[in-house]
Amino acid sequence: MNEGQEIEAQFEELLNFLKTEQMNEFRETFLALHIYEQGQFYQSLEAEDRERVYNYLSPKELADMFDVIEEDNDDMKVYIAEMRPSYAAEMLSEMYTDNAVDLLNMLDKGQMAKYLSLMSAEDASEIKELLHYEDDTAGSIMTTEYVSLVANQTVRSAMYVLKNQADVAETIYYVYVVDQDNRLVGVISLRDLIINDDDTMISEILSERVISVHVGDDQEDVAQTIRDYDFLALPVIDYDDHLLGIVTVDDIIDVIDDEAASDYSGLAGVDVEEVSENPFKAASKRLPWLITLLFLGMSTATLISHYETLVSEASILAVFISLITGTAGNAGTQSLAVAVRRLAVSDEKDNNFKRLIVSEVLTGVVTGAITGLTIFIVVGIWKQNFPLGFVIGMAMLCAITVANLAGSFIPMLMDKLGFDPAVASGPFITTLSDLTSVLIYFNIASIFMSYFT
């Protein structure tokens, strides 16, 4: 609380320095802030005040701050566009390559080319190399600012290399050891360098069992490796073991967060990352799913329409439609979530497909039986009609079992086919289960029709 107020006061002071054009006072206070706080302040500014910031800060100083800003695309584009092109280009080349690439990827092709052409050839080529890696691969999240050296030297000379690169490297806590062809042969942590004697040879203390990922590996697998091994960074190599870059733990946290948001979005049938307060924009994001499901729901309506005579003879049947479809939908959603989670955390890629489906269906039978028994008793007593209770209960049992089958089978099938199982959304499963539930319900009802009417 107190800390928050202190920062608030400093932000006000900073804004005042900007408005009154006190450059030196602004620089002193601003640069004493943590870069995350610098970013918070910068993002709170109006365009005209940001204009002054560009005059007061060097591209390098702004780059440090931009390295930690996580902002949605539109604002970032505005920021870049309002800087002088040469200033923006210099800032981009001062940023960590992975972050500069993320930023450039938000711009359109023409803009991207303009900034690249304004950079030094070396910086531009480093960025261009990263630009062509596919989304969501290790290559797309790696950075090229790492420390590497050859094994044939002492700890003392390695520490000297480290000192010189400490300012530009994204992490100096791991040093990667390569051969003359830049092939990764080992790794040493800074901890190891520090506890060993200055005259020790690197070749004696390096760990040759270096865990690495391939540049084309899925970023989720990279995240899993970093989590399993509790690493702070992981080297990225090509098919020939050449060291291309590193992925650091802060990027991995973003990956884990993105994946969680996308699983969550999948389950809800809406992109939760796109938070807009404009109702028309928000509606345009949600309608595609809703309308698709509406048409799937139409088939359920058509099916009920088929049984309209049955309903007109026994209107009591209409009373329980939503109860059966609703409960089966809930059970299907549970199955789906469990299956998606199991697929996400399981290490072995070829999960025992059949065993998991069988277990899920059996769970459906057990939950269905207990839920069915409950509703049998409730309806029997409520409507004084136990045959009707039996029909509802039986329908519930079957509908829940089928919903569990669908809820587990569909994501597993998608996983088998190489799709992300999380896109099998909850609304899709419930709408599909409406269809099967209604079919089951009316078939059971028509068989036992004479007993309960």
Place this chain on the structure above:
Amino acid sequence: MNEGQEIEAQFEELLNFLKTEQMNEFRETFLALHIYEQGQFYQSLEAEDRERVYNYLSPKELADMFDVIEEDNDDMKVYIAEMRPSYAAEMLSEMYTDNAVDLLNMLDKGQMAKYLSLMSAEDASEIKELLHYEDDTAGSIMTTEYVSLVANQTVRSAMYVLKNQADVAETIYYVYVVDQDNRLVGVISLRDLIINDDDTMISEILSERVISVHVGDDQEDVAQTIRDYDFLALPVIDYDDHLLGIVTVDDIIDVIDDEAASDYSGLAGVDVEEVSENPFKAASKRLPWLITLLFLGMSTATLISHYETLVSEASILAVFISLITGTAGNAGTQSLAVAVRRLAVSDEKDNNFKRLIVSEVLTGVVTGAITGLTIFIVVGIWKQNFPLGFVIGMAMLCAITVANLAGSFIPMLMDKLGFDPAVASGPFITTLSDLTSVLIYFNIASIFMSYFT
């Protein structure tokens, strides 16, 4: 692929060493593995082979491996129980304190007391101090193995302290600077120590703007701070600024993952962390929610029952019940997911409650209007009955708007009341929205009854 096979071969070799009681060969190969891989191997063993492992490895060697095992409770209990008590106690005191505390928390009180009594007084008191922090607070995830020193010394002497503590500290990449009373006054990264001259005083280069968290802070807030600032560790202090411990980034990744799983579980109305292949166990986890929702669903059935005469007069109405409840339920789930996410990522604790609800309801009106218009046309043409289409369309518009209101209002209310908004589950919202949708549908239908029959 190749790497996997290589490890598999090594695991087989290791197992063979165990079976043939070749202790030295086992130790050499086993200790060359990364501790994560050691854990994988250990967890693949039968009880009798694990018995041999305890004879071949020192408590310290086993502790290093146990520090990275993430295993569900039951297995961990078995592991500890099969070790000699003094061996287990020594292993626990060799582990990082936070991990030892996690492990001890899985045991029952009597067991915990036994192991604590077998440790040295110093180790036991360090663990006991951490044991009484509440779940999900900074205190419960912090460790006490950090490096701290006073400002009144040179970089050279600080590096000397670091070298001596490198073996026991969980991270040496941040050094915390304290005063005589152990109050936190600053921080230096190892990077800063390395790039500065050996004779520089710590007091000259320490950063006094040290970001810290309070020991009672929610672990989610700690995670957010580490993510925002891209820290590798964060100091934990008490009310009087005394340094109590540090939270490291690997623990934060687990926190982020747990929170994501719990949000996901909330949306699905099932605990996705509890993955059991036993259908009875799984069913017992899912039934409480299903049965609760079944009774909520009963009120919908009762409501429809109230309109049974209406349905018997116009059985066509039954055809569209599940379409309207289903679509409104889908829209409500979307609203819920967006609201929960917005509450999770928003920094300002006092979100503009009213503005967000209004925006969500307006989104409901827009999606409802378009969905309603679509179904009006479809039903009008399909059933050659535009008045009926109008009733369905109007009901759809109102039901979706109300579902969006419920989907956003309920989680926000829970947040306001201090509960986790994520426990407002998807199934609960859809079941609730079934009730309101049916009410809206039959009321609109009875008003326009004479026009479409």
